[in-house]
Structures are given as structure tokens and as C-alpha cells.
Amino acid sequence: MTARRGLFVAPFDALADPRVVGDLAAEAEGAGWEGFFVWDHLQYGDRVAEIADVWTCCAAVAMRTERMVFGPMVTPLARRRPQVLARQAASLAVLSGERFVLGLGLGDDWVGEFSDYGDEPDPKARARLLDEGLEALTGHLGGGFRPAPRVPIWMAGRFPNQAPLRRAARYDGFFVIGLDGPSDLDRVVGDLAAHDPADGFDVVVDLQPTQDPAPWLDRGASWVLTRVGPYDLDLDAVRRLVAAGPHAGPQE
Structure with missing residues (x-):
């Protein structure tokens, strides 16, 4: 089955306005894109000056679209309170008619995104917090809280690390x-199969706009995303990329 196509959007600088993000999402849906996923960061180094809140952006996307799948990609659960996150996720799922996907991961402290704010900087400790938080979060989303719409969870991980792959296989996507290259995707799909993920499990990859998506399609990924950002974002150029639609060739 051919992979679905989406956008992987950094809400930075020229896009650091939830109204602009909502506009882009509406334009993307009109151009045939099937997903719209927003980065979740507090800071991103000296080359990024402005950043929009991911949850406000997701609400704007929910209100401006009717069919697209969307969500944060990815939220570092170790710096979130699971019960608060569960309420946010459930509300966005209700707001969107259950089009919301919750992307979760370990996060990275390469620009002090954890240590600068008193959050856990050690990745092994964050991994433990991630697993503990997932247990609490899924309990709340599974009916502990009401309303309890379906909220798929996609876990993120860096190739070829096996620990995040094993963790992801217990949820709804990786x-x-x-x-x-595409051959790495073949290995990921094979490794996942050994852990018997549930039917409908999603395998998600992202590419630069300059990369040709064709070799990545029909290779076991259910989603192939085009990255928008993070640096030197020009709103007019982003709009051209969006308007070209998912079937256009590589963009310069």
C-alpha cells in the first residue's frame, strides 16, 4: 500500500504564529496533503529566534481542517505531567473528530532544552521517566478520564537504536x-515485525524537501512526511511547497 503523505512543520520564526500555522494547514488540506505534524520545542539554538506553542498550533490546525491527521511530533513526555497531557490530547481529539495523533519521545538536550529549565538532562533517566509516564498516560486515555476518545500514540526513535523501536511496537506507530536511505527503512520494518506490532501500526519517516519521496514509497512506511524547517524559514517559499502538493517532485 502506498504511504500517505504529510508535512512535518517547525513553528519557528516566520511560522511562529498559530494563525499562520492554521492557515498553512488549511492550504495543505486543500492541496491534498493528508497529515500535518508540528514540532514541540522550547528553544532551538541561536539560529531560531521565535517559537510557537505546539498545543495552540494543534488547536488551530484542528479548527482549520476537516480531514487531515495532525499532532505534535514529538513531545518529550519526561517534561510533561501525564495527567495534564492526557487532558490536552483528549480535548484535541474531541475538537478534531478523532484526527489527533500524539507523538511522544525522549527529546534531546543538545541546546539545553531540559537542563536550562531544571528538567532531567540525562537521557537514561528520561527514558525511565518516559516509560513511567506512558503507563500513567495510557491509563488516563484508556478510560480513566472522560471524555475518552481514541488517541493513537506514535513513539519516536533514532535509527538504528533498538530500545525505542521495541517501545514503539507496544503502541500505535514508530x-x-x-x-x-530507503534500505534502512527495510531494516526498520523487518525489526518491527519481530516484535509483533498491532494491526494498523504506522511506520513514519520524514524527508527534506530536496529529497525525492518516490524511492521511499511502497517500502513498508505508512507515512512519508516532508520536513518544513527548522532554519531560515520564508513564508512565501513554504506556501509554494505546500501548494505544490504531495505529488510534486523534490523542491529546491
Whole structure:
């Protein structure tokens, strides 16, 4: 089955306005894109000056679209309170008619995104917090809280690390980062099969706009995303990329 196509959007600088993000999502749906996923960051180094809140952006996307799947990609659960996150996720699922996907992962402290704010900087400790938070979060989303709409969870991980792949296989999807080429995707799909993921499990990859998506399609991924950002974002150029639609060739 051919992979679905979406956008992987950094709400930075020229896009650091939830109204602009909502406009882009509406334009993307009109152009035939099937997903719209928003980065979740507090800071991103010296080259990024402005950043929009991911949850406000997701609400704007929910209100401006009717069919597209969307969500944060990805939220570091270790810095979130699971009960609060469950309420946010459930509300966005209700707001959108259950089109919301919750992307979760370990996060990275490369620009002090954890240590600068007193959050856990050690990745092994964050992994433990992630697993503990997932247990609490899924309990709330599974009926502990009401309303309890369906909220798929996609876990993120960097290729070829096996721990995040094993964790992802217990949930609804795997957003795999750092693939060098389509042959790496073959390995990911094979490794996942050994862990018997549930029917309908999603395998998600993202590409630069300059990369040709064709070799990545029909190789076991259910989603192939085009990355928008993070640096030197020009709103007019982004709009041209969006308007070209998912079937256009590589963009310069």
C-alpha cells in the first residue's frame, strides 16, 4: 500500500504564529496533503529566534481542517505531567473528530532544552521517566478520564537504536529518525515485525524537501512526511511547497 503523505512543520520564526500555522494547514488540506505534524520545542539554538506553542498550533490546525491527521511530533513526555497531557490530547481529539495523533519521545538536550529549565538532562533517566509516564498516560486515555476518545500514540526513535523501536511496537506507530536511505527503512520494518506490532501500526519517516519521496514509497512506511524547517524559514517559499502538493517532485 502506498504511504500517505504529510508535512512535518517547525513553528519557528516566520511560522511562529498559530494563525499562520492554521492557515498553512488549511492550504495543505486543500492541496491534498493528508497529515500535518508540528514540532514541540522550547528553544532551538541561536539560529531560531521565535517559537510557537505546539498545543495552540494543534488547536488551530484542528479548527482549520476537516480531514487531515495532525499532532505534535514529538513531545518529550519526561517534561510533561501525564495527567495534564492526557487532558490536552483528549480535548484535541474531541475538537478534531478523532484526527489527533500524539507523538511522544525522549527529546534531546543538545541546546539545553531540559537542563536550562531544571528538567532531567540525562537521557537514561528520561527514558525511565518516559516509560513511567506512558503507563500513567495510557491509563488516563484508556478510560480513566472522560471524555475518552481514541488517541493513537506514535513513539519516536533514532535509527538504528533498538530500545525505542521495541517501545514503539507496544503502541500505535514508530516515527523513525535518522535514516540514511530507503534500505534502512527495510531494516526498520523487518525489526518491527519481530516484535509483533498491532494491526494498523504506522511506520513514519520524514524527508527534506530536496529529497525525492518516490524511492521511499511502497517500502513498508505508512507515512512519508516532508520536513518544513527548522532554519531560515520564508513564508512565501513554504506556501509554494505546500501548494505544490504531495505529488510534486523534490523542491529546491
